[in-house]
Amino acid sequence: MALTDIAIEVRGLTKRFGDFVANDHISMQIKSGTVHGLLGENGAGKTTMMNMLSGILQPTSGEILVHGQSVHLASAKDATQLGIGMVHQHFMLVENFTVLENIMLGVEETKGPGVLNRHDARDKIMALSKRYGLSIDPDAQVADISVGMQQRVEILKVLYRNADILIFDEPTAVLTPQEIKELLAIFRRLANEGKAVVLISHKLKELQAVADVTTIIRRGKVIDTVDTKTTSTEKLAELMVGRHVTFQRERVPMPAGPEILKITDLRVVDKQKVTRVHDFDLTIHGGEIVGLAGIDGNGQSELVRAITGLMPTAGGQVTIAGQDRTGATPRQITRSGVGHIPEDRQRYGLILPMSLVDNMSLQVYTLAPYSHHGVLNPKAMIANTENLLSEYDVRHSNIEEPAGSLSGGNQQKLIIARELSREPQLLIAVNPTRGLDVGAIEFIHQQLLAARAAGHAILLISYELDEIRQLADRVAVIHDGTIVGQAETNALSESEIGLLMAGETVSGKEEMLNAH
Amino acid sequence: MRIKNLRFGNLWISVTSVILGMLVGAIIMLLSGFNPIENYVSLFTGAVGSPNAIGEVLREATPLILTGLGFAVANSAGFFNIGLAGQALAGWLASVTFALAFPHAPGFILLPGAILAGAIAGALWSGIAGFLRAYFGASEVITTIMLNYVALYATNAIVKGFLAKGDGDYSPTIPVQARLRTPFLEHLTQNSTFHWGILVSLAAVVVVWWLMKKTTLGFEIRAVGMNEDASRYAGMSTKRTIISAMLISGCLAGLGGAMEGLGNFQNIIVNTALPSIGFDGMSVSLLATGSPVGIVLAALLFGMLKIGGLNISIASTTPPEIVDIVIAAVIFFVGANYLIRYLSVKLRRHPRQPEAVASDTQPEAAVAERAAQAEEEGEDTK
Incomplete structure (x- = not known):
């Protein structure tokens, strides 16, 4: 197979859902041996197109050619047979199977009827693992391995089925910066081995780091295909959203406000009696954004749950605006002026089947004018909802529609509208822009900065270092449940923060990091 | 739209x-x-063909509306109340016992008192399951099934041991002023067993609708039923909400039982099985997909099928089991x-x-x- 071989080509591919055109006459070519980026906002039609290429959806019209042959993909199985493999955003692994069993699943090799031939499978898998630099532990249970390794297992699953066209749907959404770096290197390696790699993403930085060419899709149409290396970030963003997007966040200097959040010596122990947070001290003042950087699972969730009253504390003190709020109920804490943008918007932030009105009223429904003596006042709830939805530009069709029908970005905007509208003294924002596109991220960042300018204290917990570096006045790094260093954001480089996140020390800066 | x-x-x-x-x-x-057509025609005439039939259908629907509402409220909170039958039986026992205990009390005290006694008894019975679920995480499916049997045998023991005369297996009839059936209604419906309980049921429909849609408690019950985590995040006490929903559910089932005691039977008997209004109420609620107005319609349909079904075996040789x-x-x-x-x-x-x-x-x-x-x-x- 020559490196210039066109692995997959689509001509005039169109997909309609009723009156809605998700893909409108899309034509593009993807070459073997390249990493091909597919860039677009949430809802632009990227996933629909890839679902057609992997046989999950059938096009309304248009043609798909694999290695120059026109094909009809009636099911995912057809796609697999033609060497097309898809790695989904949410992993499809059996948690209590081993890595080896997961990779074999569905294409088990047997010796004799019903007897698995683990030995041959293992040899084949380990050979693939070596060839593509996908390090795994074949005998570990999937439940016990890191998210990064789960992703490598997903890739091996596809390779094990002899795929030479690999499609990745938002593969880095759940990875840490280090894991992202490793994954991008794997993409490069796959391409060098002659595979065609399609990377669906709305993260410009990643595409620029790894994609050879990038096709931009907007509202179901191909806008352009560009050489990624010679195209600026600003240009890519503009092509994607159709207007100019700024990446610079204006942080006006703010005088130090009063002490709003003071955490001393906090200790949190979970139900399994594992200490999740210990010796934790942090202070945030009004008009200040403190970014808490750390690798997922180092106690951030438990910290937030303890501050907001969702989880008991095992020791220490949480003071909010001078009042001791250790062990208070979630409602008491909310009432003392705390807004909380939770980590998992669908599990904690919203009640998806309930209407936009109900969701917007979640934190205030017991207060006048939204209710009197236990009787709701729908008029006030509706008026408040309508105001906030338009003020925060939450795209919706009807205020009685369920929150679950909003797109992810609009769901997040609804939560932010609800939490900020109460003018909290302290806002706790956990991954506020996870999974959103640059347009929505820009909006949410502006809202956070506006809250800061209004003198609110903000605790920003994010797995995106860029986000913390853009927004935070001060960065604190959490590792293994405690702060291992904090400093003015500009005083630390990205790699220094990365070292701290991994539990290392930064030579020469120890004194500064412990100063706070 | x-x-x-x-x-x-x-x-x-x-x-x-x-x-x-x-x-x-x-x-x-x-x-x-x-012949299915013949049978369905006789089912239909048996259900709505005479004032008596209509009266019987309405009487049949009265407790089903209440147990149906009871199931719907618990279900909104994500709670599968299988114990409606036991709660109804507790309500039946309590209402009849109350009526028998004060035979000389005036009707305007005795009747509301007996109805209230039934409601409270039902609520207490379901409250046990609600408490166990809220504080110990005990599955309500199991606890309510078990409580059904406790209610059945405890009631039978109480009826035999305390209420029945001699070796009988039924209690005396309740005083006239505690009865929901009146000569006026009997006259109106050609001696059917139709009784004033239908007004209690219809009032309960309005109250439950109002409670679920217009009050903060209803809001909390719906929220907890759909997403317990987000409800806690929003500061709701999920324990209190679960117990409240279960108390309301049992209260409605208890009212359903009181309707049987004060209206249909006018006494309490030793039952060989749990009253069917419990499980039929679940069916009514499921058929109505939980909507209060739908519950009224579904309960009427069930009443028609049951009462009209009796006519099938009268008009033809078709066994009544077909219904x-x-x-x-x-x-x-x-x-x-x-x-x-x-x-x-x-x-x-x-x-x-x-x-x-x-x-x-x-x-x-x-x-x-x-x-x-x-x-x-x-x-x-x-």
């Missing part, structure tokens, strides 16, 4: 279930050599709700892959599908 379509969708499913159930009944009648088959088939198709929903999506639109809407790409399709999912996850009609 879409929400309205969905509401219509729910009605459509209920109606389809009834039609399919009756078709299955017809097929079985045909296979057994009976039970029809009812069972209706419930089966309600349970197969998902199947009907699936078919309706297939039939109403051109074929569409459900995977498509899992992504973020098709607003229109996604709205409809996610809303449907949301409903399946337990949302009642808006």
Whole structure:
């Protein structure tokens, strides 16, 4: 197979859902041996197109050619047979199977009827693992391995089925910066081995780091295909959203406000009696954004749950605006002026089947004018909802529609509208822009900065270092449940923060990091 | 607009279930050599053909509305109350006992007192299961089933041991001023057992609707039922909400039992099985997909099937069990709700892959599908 071989080509591919055109006459070519980026906002039609290429959806019209042959993909199985493999955003692994069993699943090799031939499978898998630099532990249970390794297992699953066209749907959404770096290197390696790699993403930085060419899709149409290396970030963003997007966040200097959040010596122990947070001290003042950087699972969730009253504390003190709020109920804490943008918007932030009105009223429904003596006042709830939805530009069709029908970005905007509208003294924002596109991220960042300018204290917990570096006045790094260093954001480089996140020390800066 | 379509969708499913159930009944009648058309005609005349029949249907529907509402309230909080029968029995026992205890009290005290006693007894009985679930995480499915049996045998023991005269297995009849049946209603409906309890049921429909839609407690019950984590995040006490929902549910079931005691039977007997209003109430609520108005209609339908069904075996040689088959088939198709929903999506639109809407790409399709999912996850009609 020559490196210039066109692995997959689509001509005039169109997909309609009723009156809605998700893909409108899309034509593009993807070459073997390249990493091909597919860039677009949430809802632009990227996933629909890839679902057609992997046989999950059938096009309304248009043609798909694999290695120059026109094909009809009636099911995912057809796609697999033609060497097309898809790695989904949410992993499809059996948690209590081993890595080896997961990779074999569905294409088990047997010796004799019903007897698995683990030995041959293992040899084949380990050979693939070596060839593509996908390090795994074949005998570990999937439940016990890191998210990064789960992703490598997903890739091996596809390779094990002899795929030479690999499609990745938002593969880095759940990875840490280090894991992202490793994954991008794997993409490069796959391409060098002659595979065609399609990377669906709305993260410009990643595409620029790894994609050879990038096709931009907007509202179901191909806008352009560009050489990624010679195209600026600003240009890519503009092509994607159709207007100019700024990446610079204006942080006006703010005088130090009063002490709003003071955490001393906090200790949190979970139900399994594992200490999740210990010796934790942090202070945030009004008009200040403190970014808490750390690798997922180092106690951030438990910290937030303890501050907001969702989880008991095992020791220490949480003071909010001078009042001791250790062990208070979630409602008491909310009432003392705390807004909380939770980590998992669908599990904690919203009640998806309930209407936009109900969701917007979640934190205030017991207060006048939204209710009197236990009787709701729908008029006030509706008026408040309508105001906030338009003020925060939450795209919706009807205020009685369920929150679950909003797109992810609009769901997040609804939560932010609800939490900020109460003018909290302290806002706790956990991954506020996870999974959103640059347009929505820009909006949410502006809202956070506006809250800061209004003198609110903000605790920003994010797995995106860029986000913390853009927004935070001060960065604190959490590792293994405690702060291992904090400093003015500009005083630390990205790699220094990365070292701290991994539990290392930064030579020469120890004194500064412990100063706070 | 879409929400309205969905509401219509729910009605459509209920109606389809009834039609399919009756078709299955017809097929079985045909296979057994009976004439389905003739039988359905006699069922219909047996249900609405005379004032007496209508009175009996309304009497039959009265407790079913209450137990149906009881199931719906608990279900809104994500709580599967299988204990309606036991709670109804507790309500029946308490109301009759109260009425017998004060034989000389005036009616305006005795009747409301007896009804209230029934409601409280039902609430206490379900409260046990609510408490165990809220504080110890005990599955309400298991505890309410067990409490059903405790209620059955405890009631029987109390009736035999304390209420019945001598070796009898029934209590004396309650005083006249505690009875819901009156000569006026009997006269109106040609000596049917129709009683004033229907007013209690209809009042309960309004109160439950108001409670669930217009109060903060109803808001909390719905929120907890749909997403316990987010409810806690919003500062709701999930324990208090679960117990409240269970108390209301049991209170309604207890009222249903009181209607049987004060209206239908006017005494309490030793039962060999749990009162059927418990499980029938579940069916009514499921058929109505939890909507209060739907519960009234579903309870009337059940009343018609049960009362009209008696006429089938009078008018022909068809055994009365055939009606039970029809009812069972209706419930089966309600349970197969998902199947009907699936078919309706297939039939109403051109074929569409459900995977498509899992992504973020098709607003229109996604709205409809996610809303449907949301409903399946337990949302009642808006």
